[in-house]
Amino acid sequence: MNKPTESISYQPRQVQLLQQLVRKGEGARLEFKRKASNPEKIAREMIAFANTDGGTLLVGIGDDGSIPGLKYPEDDAHVVNEILKRVRPALPLTETFIALGHNRTVIQYDIQKSEQKPHHFLNTNQVKESFVRVEDKSIKASREVREIIRRQQKQKDIQFRYGEHEQFLMKYLDEHKHITLKEFVSLTGMKRFYASKKLVLLVLADVLRVSPHEKGDVYSIAYRKVS
Incomplete structure (x- = not known):
């Protein structure tokens, strides 16, 4: 899934669509992450989307809707892909790299509403945790x-x-x-x-x-x- 930064080409239309999406703000089907510094939380958000109605997670976007992007997107993508190995069943998602120019990139993860739910995550104590999306929050499922x-x-x-x-x-x-x-x-x-x-x-x-x-x-x- 990982792509070297050099292979990501700047596409104005793609960036325009990203900006339109970000302007909607976080909600039931949209989540922003500045970086992949907390991969477990990213996995929980993705699980919640798959267990509910699907959604999009953007890495490289600030909580305030700013779009700073990532300098080394391949590193963030690697961290995300590693944590997703602890999700069962595997999540139905696509990963897209969006070049912003000036050596910055946003990673867009589109998670489909799953037909194999509920998905769960094995935490560090090897305990299964599952999540659902309620408005703009991912909540641990009872x-x-x-x-x-x-x-x-x-x-x-x-x-x-x-x-x-x-x-x-x-x-x-x-x-x-x-x-x-x-x-x-x-x-x-x-x-x-x-x-x-x-x-x-x-x-x-x-x-x-x-x-x-x-x-x-x-x-x-x-x-x-x-x-």
Whole structure:
């Protein structure tokens, strides 16, 4: 994947498209990195894109939207490619070198929405970590979100029993905007494993929707209108 700097030719149209993209600012499908100085974080951002709706990561762009580029892009690309060896399954992405002139280059990574998700990363403690994209942040995926993503890939008709706890949950959500797994466990007295299983099934059945959050996923009624 690496390219020697000399082989990268300046293409005005390519730079113009880059500038237009940068002007959009970071968001659900766009992330800026000044350098590849924190490769693990870059891997997490890419995983989040692949596990959600895809996106673009630009290396050589400041958080403020400035475009300083990279003096030695092949070094940054090598660092990124090495860290991606710890991602499973391999990410569906393309790497493009964009010459800015004056011996500066931006690396553009386009990550597709994956058909093999959830992707995960082996951290330094050999623990699997997976991530999803929420607005302009990449958030560590909970066990429930990982399970939902995995089962959505091969989803068939989901069946569940509309019992006492499901009735309680729907009544609760009719009066409140949302609930967390911890709250569901506390309010029903269920064991966490069974409460988790019920919430996952209801999301897969399109009865509930889940909003991943750093402090705990939030569940709400799927058809509720967002004000």
